[in-house]
Amino acid sequence: MGFSMGMGIQWDPPTSRGTFLHPEIYREPGILSGYRPPRSSVSQCLLSIFHMNNETLNVWTHLGPAGYLLWLLVSHLRALGADPGAGPFLLYLGTCALYPLASGAAHALGALGGAGRHRAYCCDYGALSLYGLGSVLAYSAYSFPPEWLGSTFHHFYLPVAVINSALSTGLSCYSRFLDAERPCLSKASRTLAFVYPYIFDSIPVFYRLSRCVSGGCSEGSLPLHSRHSVCALLTFLSFTSRLPERLAPGSFDLVGENSGE
Numbered sequence: 001m002g003f004s005m006g007m008g009i010q011w012d013p014p015t016s017r018g019t020f021l022h023p024e025i026y027r028e029p030g031i032l033s034g035y036r037p038p039r040s041s042v043s044q045c046l047l048s049i050f051h052m053n054n055e056t057l058n059v060w061t062h063l064g065p066a067g068y069l070l071w072l073l074v075s076h077l078r079a080l081g082a083d084p085g086a087g088p089f090l091l092y093l094g095t096c097a098l099y100p101l102a103s104g105a106a107h108a109l110g111a112l113g114g115a116g117r118h119r120a121y122c123c124d125y126g127a128l129s130l131y132g133l134g135s136v137l138a139y140s141a142y143s144f145p146p147e148w149l150g151s152t153f154h155h156f157y158l159p160v161a162v163i164n165s166a167l168s169t170g171l172s173c174y175s176r177f178l179d180a181e182r183p184c185l186s187k188a189s190r191t192l193a194f195v196y197p198y199i200f201d202s203i204p205v206f207y208r209l210s211r212c213v214s215g216g217c218s219e220g221s222l223p224l225h226s227r228h229s230v231c232a233l234l235t236f237l238s239f240t241s242r243l244p245e246r247l248a249p250g251s252f253d254l255v256g257e258n259s260g261e
Contacts, residue, residue, distance in 0.1 A: 025179045030245030034253040036111040045109045062104030069097035088141035095134030102127030125172040129165040136161040144204045164197045
């Protein structure tokens, strides 16, 4: 049964499986219950994040880090704002805060009707692309191999990344229109839109890592880059395989949801 949450808004907590009939695009493999009512209003979507459903943890694990990163950005702006060499770092930190904020908002609004839902996730994809550009700025300023500085690749690195970012956002947004009729093509297109820019953006870091593996080095930042690469690989595997929820459908309904990404 629904209950009033103030202002006359009714919200039905997802207490049992099969409570609502959902179009296929609102469902995820291995997630059987906990869905919010499809085609909810903006108010219902926002109020729903304060009640347990299969997007609650997803939203708050994005918004929490976004708040911390915003605080970190403000702190560094006060400390480094007058340092011209800190510009790329501050822009990168800003995109780090923007991406989880946009992603959390997209997941919070993921139960909207078709057009609103797609717009929310397209904003999420755009923020992800901006995060990629922030990474490119930081890599170009601080992480380029010394022997590549001033090279043709260095000169074209940022312009190509901007083009990749625009194409990635367009392709990932377009893939949403394929969800219902061609879900496999939609998933493949979205995966390509995420993976290719990441690989291109990370070429300087991959080169430095490979050079250290083959010849050894003592650069202090490389362990951090290594962990970042491993986390990116794990994210890719989770996104493409939908594990662990595929292994035990229904067991990860409140912690395994990642819809619309």
